[in-house]
Each structure stands twice: as C-alpha cells, then as structure tokens.
Amino acid sequence: MGSARVAKSLPLQVAAICYRRRGTAVEFLLVNTNGGNKWTFPKGSTEPRLSHSQAAEREAAEEAGAVGTIEPRHFHLYLHSKGVFWQPGGVQEFVVKAFLMEVRQMRRPEEGNRRPTWVSPEEAKIRLAKGREVKFSRELEAVIDRALERIHLHHELLGAYPGPPSARPAASAKDPIATVVWP
Secondary structure (H helix, E strand, C coil): CCCCCCCCCCCEEEEEEEEEEECCEEEEEEEECCCCCCEECCEEECCCCCCHHHHHHHHHHHHHCEEEEECCCCCEEEEEEECCCCCCCCCEEEEEEEEEEEEEEECCCCCHHHCCEEECHHHHHHHHHCCCCHHHHHHHHHHHHHHHHHHHHHHHHCCCCCCCHHHCCEECCCCCCCCEECC
C-alpha cells in the first residue's frame, strides 16, 4: 500500500560561483549574507527579462562588484535555506542554480554590507559551513568540489596542458579535491 506523495515546489534562485586563478591556486569569492553572520556566494532571484546566467551575473556585480565571464548554463543545483525555525516565517528552502564565473575585474559592489572576500577552496568550505545545518553545508561543499572539477576540465579542454598526463594539474596530498595545485 503506497501513500500519496505531495509534490512540493521550491522557489528558484541563481548563484554566481566566482573564481580566479592566483598562480597555481584557485580562489573563490564569498560575500556576507544580508544579516552579516554567514558567508555565501552572490545569489538572488531570477528575473523574467534576464536568462538565469544573466541574473547570476547581475548578482555577482551587485553583491560582490565582480565582473567577468559567466557560463551560459548552470553546472550544479543545490539546496539553500534562509531563516531560522524559532523566528517568524521559520526556515525557507530554495533550489539554487550555480553558474561558474571567472572574475576578470573587481569594482565597488552596490551592496556595501557584503564584504566580498577571496578565499581558498578549503577556507570557502569552512566559512560556508559556519552557522549552517550539516545538510546545507554539505550542499555548499559539493558546489566547491564540482566547481573545482569544472575549472580543471576547462584547462584540459582548452589545451592549457598539452603533453603527458603528468603535465596536467594534480591534487595535493593534503586534500585531493579541495586544493588544486597547478604545475
């Protein structure tokens, strides 16, 4: 005997997973949440007149002052929450489309309270986990891991590392997924 399932539709947001290369390392750009007590990726609502990638690009500029090249298609979906259960309104969950964006330039963000900060993948995971339920911190950790995989793939596809596999980027022994070491 099966029970009827009620389909629950979650609201959609878009996020720009902003990164830059610093020598052999990759860094991610995080911003403070509106409340200022957590870190997040620049993200927000979709807009009918913009594609989802354009909306994510807009959020990167508004919240972080980041300008660069954003991919037209999302590379990952993740769950995000806002609010806390003990306050009015409780917790609301969102599905977030994550778009990879290589930042070429930084400007003054429109939202001055966001404090855009560049961090290593390891530090990003630590900051994104702080103050969040394990369920949601794991979602954000997966975003970092998938972004690193995609950045690595971009380099291989662009032929940045011709020659034998030993000439390609390798992961460090400390954290084979979170830290990418480029030769």
